[in-house]
Amino acid sequence: MRLSLPNLLRAFLLGLLLVFVMAPQTMEPLLRPLAQANAPVIYEQASLLSLTIQHLMTVIAATVAATMVAVGLAIFVSRPVGAEFLPLSRSLVNIGQTFPPVAVLALAVPVVGFGQKPTLIALFLYGLLPIFENTLTGLTSLPRAVIDAARGIGMTGRQSLWQIELPLALPVILAGIRLSVVIGLATATIGSTVAARTLGEVIIAGLQSNNMAFVVQGGLIVGGLAVLIYDFLSALERRAFQRIRS
Amino acid sequence: MPLSRDVFLKGHIDKLGVLIAILAAYGAWSPFASLRANRIVQGEGFGLFSALPAPMAWLLVAIILMGSLVALFRREASPRILAAATVLMALAALVGEAAAHLTPSENNYARVAPATGFWLLLFAFSLLAADGISRMRPDPKLRLAYLIATVGILSLIILSGAWTDLSVMKEYAARDDVFWREASRHLALALGSLGAAALIGIPLGVVCERVPAIRATVLTTLNLVQTIPSIALFGILIAPLGWLAIHVPGAYAIGIRGIGAAPAFVALFLYSMLPMVANTVAGLAAVPRESREAARGLGMTSAQRLFQVEFPLALPVILTAIRIVLVQNIGLATIAALIGGGGFGTFVFQGLGQMATDLVLLGALPTVGLAFFSAVVLDALIDMNSIVPARKEAR
Numbered sequence: 239m240r241l242s243l244p245n246l247l248r249a250f251l252l253g254l255l256l257v258f259v260m261a262p263q264t265m266e267p268l269l270r271p272l273a274q275a276n277a278p279v280i281y282e283q284a285s286l287l288s289l290t291i292q293h294l295m296t297v298i299a300a301t302v303a304a305t306m307v308a309v310g311l312a313i314f315v316s317r318p319v320g321a322e323f324l325p326l327s328r329s330l331v332n333i334g335q336t337f338p339p340v341a342v343l344a345l346a347v348p349v350v351g352f353g354q355k356p357t358l359i360a361l362f363l364y365g366l367l368p369i370f371e372n373t374l375t376g377l378t379s380l381p382r383a384v385i386d387a388a389r390g391i392g393m394t395g396r397q398s399l400w401q402i403e404l405p406l407a408l409p410v411i412l413a414g415i416r417l418s419v420v421i422g423l424a425t426a427t428i429g430s431t432v433a434a435r436t437l438g439e440v441i442i443a444g445l446q447s448n449n450m451a452f453v454v455q456g457g458l459i460v461g462g463l464a465v466l467i468y469d470f471l472s473a474l475e476r477r478a479f480q481r482i483r484s
Numbered sequence: 485m486p487l488s489r490d491v492f493l494k495g496h497i498d499k500l501g502v503l504i505a506i507l508a509a510y511g512a513w514s515p516f517a518s519l520r521a522n523r524i525v526q527g528e529g530f531g532l533f534s535a536l537p538a539p540m541a542w543l544l545v546a547i548i549l550m551g552s553l554v555a556l557f558r559r560e561a562s563p564r565i566l567a568a569a570t571v572l573m574a575l576a577a578l579v580g581e582a583a584a585h586l587t588p589s590e591n592n593y594a595r596v597a598p599a600t601g602f603w604l605l606l607f608a609f610s611l612l613a614a615d616g617i618s619r620m621r622p623d624p625k626l627r628l629a630y631l632i633a634t635v636g637i638l639s640l641i642i643l644s645g646a647w648t649d650l651s652v653m654k655e656y657a658a659r660d661d662v663f664w665r666e667a668s669r670h671l672a673l674a675l676g677s678l679g680a681a682a683l684i685g686i687p688l689g690v691v692c693e694r695v696p697a698i699r700a701t702v703l704t705t706l707n708l709v710q711t712i713p714s715i716a717l718f719g720i721l722i723a724p725l726g727w728l729a730i731h732v733p734g735a736y737a738i739g740i741r742g743i744g745a746a747p748a749f750v751a752l753f754l755y756s757m758l759p760m761v762a763n764t765v766a767g768l769a770a771v772p773r774e775s776r777e778a779a780r781g782l783g784m785t786s787a788q789r790l791f792q793v794e795f796p797l798a799l800p801v802i803l804t805a806i807r808i809v810l811v812q813n814i815g816l817a818t819i820a821a822l823i824g825g826g827g828f829g830t831f832v833f834q835g836l837g838q839m840a841t842d843l844v845l846l847g848a849l850p851t852v853g854l855a856f857f858s859a860v861v862l863d864a865l866i867d868m869n870s871i872v873p874a875r876k877e878a879r
Contacts, residue, residue, distance in 0.1 A: 272723060322499050322500060323500060325618040325619055326500060326611070326614060326615040328618065329614050329615075329617070329618040330611075330614060332859070333856065333859075335811070336811050336815075336852070336855040336856045336858075337815075337852055337855070338814065338815025338818055338851055339815065340815065340819060340829065340832060340848075340851075341815070341818065341832070341851050341852050344832045344835070344836060344844045344847070344848050345844065345845075345848055347836060347841075347844070348841040420710075420711050423711075423713055424714055424715075424716075427713040427714075427716060428714075428715060428819065431822070431833060431836060432836060438715055441715050441716065441719045442715075442822070444719070445719070445822060445823060450722060450723055450726070453719040453720075453722055453723075454719065454722075454723055456716065456719060457715070457716035457717070457718075458720065460713050460716040461713065461716045461717065461720060464711045464716075465708050465711050465712065468707075468708075468711040
């Protein structure tokens with residue numbers, strides 16, 4: 239690790255996040271001026287650590303499921319068997335992305351009720367689109383010559399997919415996963431409005447009781463988490479890209 | 485691929501058609517509409533034949549059957565679009581009829597809403613329509629014509645009163661003045677922040693393209709802002725804006741507040757900046773060197789080159805940014821309701837709070853419709869302005 243400005247900022251943000259989550263009381267003097275005279279300053283209805291873990295678990299579960307389904311579907315429509323679905327799936331992704339996450343979340347509630355479930359469904363459905371789109375782009379924009387070469391050395395379709403096409407498309411697929419995780423973190427935050435246990439709870443509680451200290455601590459934790467995760471996934475992606483080039 | 489295509493053209497079954505037919509069969513068998521004693525209790529589902537008078541139910545079954553057969557056996561675009569349009573129009577007309585049929589007379593509390601079967605049928609034949617349209621690859625003008633026709637038919641159905649007995653329309657009737665006020669707020673938030681982002685983001689993009697030293701910093705910062713979840717950003721902005729409103733003379737007078745539309749506007753503006761700046765940079769960077777040199781050879785000044793050569797060539801990429809921002813803002817503006825900023829989100833969150841699904845729909849459906857409408861219009865504009873008709877870039 240070089241001692242550069244971005245690395246210092248990362249360390250600072252990570253430190254701040256850890257203090258906020260593990261020992262929120264130490265932040266009380268800083269947040270005090272934001273709360274009204276007798277109002278609590280630190281959110282205590284639930285531990286911030288457990289909310290953070292639940293928030294992350296929700297996003298991870300939905301992203302893993304979305305990745306498996308989306309990559310599977312993208313492989314299917316990019317093979318000759320599923321070619322018939324290719325034009326439709328492209329326009330569906332296009333249309334699907336115009337659906338606002340809040341609407342997906344709110345419309346899932348009548349079907350499955352309040353709680354973690356509608357949030358997981360919205361996260362899953364919304365997570366599919368960027369991963370599917372990117373996997374498809376990755377698989378369909380490979381140079382023709384590469385695939386011909388794989389055939390030429392006697393690889394079967396399956397071998398070519400696993401040993402050549404997917405590894406080459408990996409950075410683009412990872413970019414899709416990153417987008418999906420970022421959208422997921424945001425949508426999970428909104429999930430608190432349908433009673434899912436996520437960090438959004440702190441912000442919503444603050445908005446409802448007009449307590450800016452809650453709003454700011456919730457906002458900072460969610461924001462910091464999102465920025466750090468985004469940064470981490472971008473680094474992974476760069477590494478995958480370098481492996482291909484070397 | 486060409487081989488399998490030929491095999492299918494010789495009277496074999498369309499794979500997507502199989503999916504659509506299964507969905508349609510399941511949809512026709514599921515409850516078509518549900519009746520509830522009031523707006524928040526659980527409903528009771530009614531199948532096609534109990535929700536509709538018998539002749540109409542038979543008519544709808546026949547139309548669905550015809551649509552499914554077309555989906556299964558006809559591969560050309562036009563019959564598919566035509567069949568899909570027929571089924572969708574029949575569904576739209578008859579769901580209103582079911583509401584009128586099921587609502588007990590003189591009962592103002594009972595609510596009839598479309599149920600699973602209706603939504604499945606709607607989904608199945610929208611798939612068929614989307615498939616037909618993507619096979620036809622219509623030019624931008626034709627796409628706009630389809631859009632206008634769809635909007636026209638929907639408005640006619642609503643104005644004709646065919647849907648008056650549907651629960652969503654009852655929610656609307658109970659608050660029609662508030663609805664239009666929130667609609668205009670929603671649009672003002674989404675379009676206003678887009679306008680501000682274009683005014684500031686495009687010049688900033690031009691500067692970033694010319695001064696590589698600041699490009700990386702600006703883009704990284706905007707990228708980070710983009711990753712902060714919307715509620716969090718709204719929340720974080722409340723404190724500084726509240727402070728401004730109290731301590732800076734005149735700030736309150738021009739509408740700056742900690743709570744309400746101001747933080748929502750600023751947050752939407754910040755989210756809009758990344759696509760605006762990044763695409764302006766990308767669009768200008770992609771202007772061919774020959775074009776720039778030719779313009780210079782003609783003796784154009786730097787400003788003339790920018791406005792007469794570079795901008796027109798970069799226009800499709802900048803329009804793509806406007807499309808991304810507009811669709812994104814229409815969705816995000818829903819969340820403004822949580823901090824008192826108004827918009828369609830008001831109905832969504834009120835509905836969630838009261839467990840009133842119809843009220844959620846009253847907020848969610850216009851949002852989805854508006855986002856979809858803007859996406860189609862801007863996609864068409866992008867295609868019309870591209871010299872080579874190009875596919876839209878990934879987001």
